[in-house]
Amino acid sequence: MDRAAHLRKDAAWLSQAMQHENSRFLPLSDGRSLVNIQGTPRPCMLDSARVRDIGVTGDRLTFLGLWEDRATFAFEALDSEMDALAEHGEFMDLYSLAYSLDANTSAVLGYARAVMLWQQRHPHCSRCGESVNFEFGGHVLACSNPDCGKHQFPRLDPAIIVLVEDGERCLLGRQATWPAQRYSTIAGFVEPGESLEDAVIREVYEETGVRVHSPRYHSSQPWPFPSSLMLGFYATASSTEIRLIDEELEDARWFTREELTSQTIKLPPSLSISYRLIQAWHDAGSDTPLTEVRAW
Numbered sequence: 334m335d336r337a338a339h340l341r342k343d344a345a346w347l348s349q350a351m352q353h354e355n356s357r358f359l360p361l362s363d364g365r366s367l368v369n370i371q372g373t374p375r376p377c378m379l380d381s382a383r384v385r386d387i388g389v390t391g392d393r394l395t396f397l398g399l400w401e402d403r404a405t406f407a408f409e410a411l412d413s414e415m416d417a418l419a420e421h422g423e424f425m426d427l428y429s430l431a432y433s434l435d436a437n438t439s440a441v442l443g444y445a446r447a448v449m450l451w452q453q454r455h456p457h458c459s460r461c462g463e464s465v466n467f468e469f470g471g472h473v474l475a476c477s478n479p480d481c482g483k484h485q486f487p488r489l490d491p492a493i494i495v496l497v498e499d500g501e502r503c504l505l506g507r508q509a510t511w512p513a514q515r516y517s518t519i520a521g522f523v524e525p526g527e528s529l530e531d532a533v534i535r536e537v538y539e540e541t542g543v544r545v546h547s548p549r550y551h552s553s554q555p556w557p558f559p560s561s562l563m564l565g566f567y568a569t570a571s572s573t574e575i576r577l578i579d580e581e582l583e584d585a586r587w588f589t590r591e592e593l594t595s596q597t598i599k600l601p602p603s604l605s606i607s608y609r610l611i612q613a614w615h616d617a618g619s620d621t622p623l624t625e626v627r628a629w
């Protein structure tokens with residue numbers, strides 16, 4: 334999707350796009366997307382005539398961007414609209430849909446989910462408490478009090494996720510609530526005033542007692558549950574003794590590549606950045622890709 338952020342400020346263009354017959358509209362309800370579940374699940378995309386018919390007004394629409402060159406909007410459905418929307422599909426959580434949608438569609442629904450939840454959770458100005466209105470296509474919440482006028486922007490919660498390596502071994506941990514035998518990379522939220530690199534060093538120590546150096550950025554993944562951005566790193570161990578200092582993890586261990594390919598541990602879901610970090614580390618030191626020796 335082209336977010337076409339420059340068009341958010343173009344009120345005339347937005348107004349015209351809201352009426353246009355080619356535009357598409359994604360209904361959401363409390364973070365869930367309306368999905369046609371006949372056959373392969375796919376998101377319901379209503380046209381402008383249907384949206385008008387249901388009674389959705391322009392001040393409730395969020396402009397997501399241009400998807401396949403068509404203006405695409407999202408809106409939060411009201412209780413009174415549920416019966417009409419039920420003719421099109423069911424509201425479903427992205428979590429349960431992710432594996433049946435293609436990556437682009439998942440990304441668009443995740444983006445819509447994050448923006449809608451932010452709007453829902455910030456119905457009042459954070460400075461003066463008055464109500465807020467959508468501006469810039471729904472990407473700004475503007476205070477309705479003219480003496481205040483504060484603009485609120487969508488918030489993101491950065492979190493680091495890190496694969497710690499010690500030569501031929503990597504460090505993985507598990508939380509007590511996870512499925513049995515599942516292990517994953519170490520993760521935690523970045524604190525105010527902290528660099529990503531310092532967050533890597535702190536989190537690994539707090540959760541495992543292992544000291545690391547040389548954090549190296551790998552890749553990122555939005556995680557709109559509700560507003561995280563996962564920033565993936567590698568880091569090198571300078572100590573190897575494991576102590577579960579903050580008790581966030583139930584267990585942490587060092588694993589060799591051979592142990593990762595054995596069936597005695599479960600790895601994170603293949604769509605997750607944690608899997609991607611583990612896979613890249615494994616494949617860098619193995620003739621056989623991880624995906625060939627493990628099936629999910």
Ligand SMILES: [Zn+2]
Nearest residue numbers: 458461476481
């Ligand atoms: Zn205000």
